[in-house]
Amino acid sequence: MPLRAVLFDLDGTLADSHELVIVSFLAAFEREGFVVTREAVAAAIGHPIPRHGADGCRRRRCGADRSPWQCIRGALPRA
Known part of the structure; x- marks a missing residue:
């Protein structure tokens, strides 16, 4: 099967994606019908899933x- 994608973690090494993570989480929560504040998302980043x-x-x-x-x-x- 040919390779279709490569995923790797560059956060904190090549890019600082903290703000992008917050925006992504907010968009995902909104799409699923959850109301979450930016502060709540920022405070939750880095904890075990x-x-x-x-x-x-x-x-x-x-x-x-x-x-x-x-x-x-x-x-x-x-x-």
Whole structure:
């Protein structure tokens, strides 16, 4: 199978994406119908994902039997 994409983490090394992360989170929350303040998002950045309730959102959105990677893979075409 040919390579279709390469993902890598450059945050903090080649780029400072803190503001972009905040804007991305705000857009994603809005799209899903959640009202979240910029301050709340900024305060949450850097904490482990389960602390944010991501597991509950995944189960609600994708189903309890699907792995996080299956959910991400299903969401990428919408991004």
